Amino acid sequence: MNNAPAGDRGVATERLLDELTIWTPREREGAFRAWLRGSLSLVHLHVLTILEAGPLTMGRLAEGLDVSVASATGIVDRMEDRKPVERRSDPDDRRVVVVHATKRGSRVFDALARERRARLGPILAQMTDDEVASFLIGLRAMRRIRAELARPAASTR
Numbered sequence: 800m801n802n803a804p805a806g807d808r809g810v811a812t813e814r815l816l817d818e819l820t821i822w823t824p825r826e827r828e829g830a831f832r833a834w835l836r837g838s839l840s841l842v843h844l845h846v847l848t849i850l851e852a853g854p855l856t857m858g859r860l861a862e863g864l865d866v867s868v869a870s871a872t873g874i875v876d877r878m879e880d881r882k883p884v885e886r887r888s889d890p891d892d893r894r895v896v897v898v899h900a901t902k903r904g905s906r907v908f909d910a911l912a913r914e915r916r917a918r919l920g921p922i923l924a925q926m927t928d929d930e931v932a933s934f935l936i937g938l939r940a941m942r943r944i945r946a947e948l949a950r951p952a953a954s955t956r
Contacts, residue, residue, distance in 0.1 A: 826918075843878055846878060847883060850900040850904070851900070854898060854899040856895055856896065857871055857897075882903045883901055883904030883907060884901060887899060
C-alpha cells in the first residue's frame, strides 16, 4: 500500500472505513439488546462509561452527561435502585456527594466484552490464517497510531 499511487491508497482507505463501520440492522439490534440487558438504558451506560475513569461529584457527572444536576440526580436515583452505582459523601466535605460505580456496574462492560468476543469468534474462525495475521497487523497499527494521536503534543520551548 505504501507504494500505491495516492488515488489507490485513498480508495483502499475508504473501503477499509466502510468495512470497519458497517453495522447491519440485525447486528445493531443484537448489540442494543445486549447493552440494555439488566434494565440499563443507554443513559445509564453513558454514566458508567464516564465513571470508568473514577468516581465523580454529582456536579461533574452532570457536566459529563450535559444535563442539569437535578437531571443527573434523577438518573443516579434510578441507577442506585438497580445497584450499578452508589452515592457516598466526600470524606473531606460531607455536603459533597460523590457517585461511584459499584462492582455490579463495573461488570457491565466485562459482560459486553464477552458478548462481543462471542460474536466475533465465529467470524474470525472463518478467515484464513493469512487473513487473521494481516488483520491483526492492521488493527495493531491502528491502535498504535490512535495512541500516538491521543498523546498531548510535546511542548516546544
